[in-house]
Amino acid sequence: MALTAVGPAPEAAIAGKRRPWWRRNMSIVLGGGLLFAALILALLAPYLGTVDPTALSPIRRFRPPSEAYWFGTDHLGRDVYSRVVYGARASLLVGVAVAALAVGAGLFFGLIAGFNRWIDAVLMRVMDGLMAIPAVLLAIALMALTKASLQNVIIAIAIAEVPRVTRLVRGVVLTLREQPFVEAAVASGTSTVKILYRHILPNTVAPLVVQATYIWASAIITEAILSFIGAGLPPSIPTWGNIIAEARAVFSVRPHLIAFPAVFLSVTVLAINLLGDGLRDALDPRLARRL
Template sequence: MTSEALQTDKVAKEKKREKPFLQLMKRLVKNKLAVFGLFIIIIQILMAIFAPLLVSYNPIEQNLAKTQLGIGAEGHWLGTDNYGRDMWSRLVYGARLSLVVGITSVIIGLLGGITLGLLAGYYKRLDGIIMRIVDLLFAFPGILLAMLIIAMLGTSIINVIIAISIWSIPGCARIVRGSVLSVKKQEYILAMRSLGAKDSRIIIKHILPNCMAPIIVFATMRMATSILSTSALSFLGLGAQPPTAEWGAMIAEGQAFMWTAPHMTIVPGVAIMLVVFAFNVVGDGLRDALDPNMDLNN
């Protein structure tokens, strides 16, 4: 064996000894755009956690003597809105609300989608029934489905979470089903069956862990969709209700003052754009980092 072959073999063994998480992070940091997106996400998380420490004003307290102040005027970093409320305070607390809604709706959607996907992929007799239900949900455009659910349940943040969760289920179910159909044909799964292992054990301990890569990517990119959908529903008056600080609602309030106080619309709009961009590029980076062929390409 040549020295080059020995070196290659040594590197391969070292990679195997590394923890999967460390391998993932090493691959992810090679993608500069994904690192930038991760930085933005970390900032949003810190804003959400330490919101009370980052603001000097109550986000819902009105001061009609200081309406529509420009950026940096009278100690207000990002100005004030048409009710004299501090825009920075509302932006920070809006980050908290967006993150809570996004994480909660994605988790609920994943639980439903993973369950349906595992059942449909593993049990052939359930596949047709479950996937027809999924196809029925896919027949509705996502935002219209969410609007329909909210119209039936009423306008509130809780109902927004429920609507976005239901919207997330069919996409997740289809992805998981495809992964299960591929994994369950592997020889070790057939061996487990022949040894009499219970279906629940095979699904939870052997199939689900091997389906996690696409699930992680879906969850990351779904966060972007959830935050954008929350803002869209609030903009339409179906989500957060006044005086709650929420980015979409802030844009809706500011659109009437676009020419006299453009910061009321631009500030929350830029925040939505940056966060959605961040989750999308991190999702792309994770998809590349979790690709088993990445090491071969490098």
């Protein structure tokens, strides 16, 4: 009789330990959900009650937020709501493209550096040099050399991110190639190329996915900074950065013109970072130390 009062039933204890996956990975659910919403916004931009984001209308300058102009209008009479929604396209596209490009290039260089000592010595000094320059400065310098276009912005931001990915991949490769299972593969006559894609590459996926989300987030911010100082995308393409930049002059009298794009920018970056943190914890707890 006394035993029943000792504690909760075993089933309850077990059930309490094993919460459903979405409760254990709240940051993935939250971050992924917000990011998904942003993606929907970007994809369905023309169908969300928007008008042409570049259409000028000087007589309707600086309208406050209203039913017709949800976020008001800017100094050229353009609809800020439409501009912010279309801006999501540029921002997310730049982020994804930079992440893909940087991860691809970093993976390539990292694998080579991890497997060849001579290339490693030269390549990693170049990467150290690139890393010594702040990402934004490097991107500005590169943009000064070329004309403003979507491609050039993506490449300029990606170059600054490559060294970090290279270092990460190189570190994983160097750790793995000392592992007995790689030595066993060498002893079994497995070619170097096959060792790379069969034994090394699958083990780099988890840290790379996590790193890619961080690059995505930071690329969105870098793009916004570039657009803000006028070194980014051409003004004809609305981005959250150049919307904020154009509203800067009237910031003290029309603060909402900056507030709307800024909130979208912050929430999107926060969502991606939440997703990245969640993925890091879910994929491999040991990664926390490596990143």
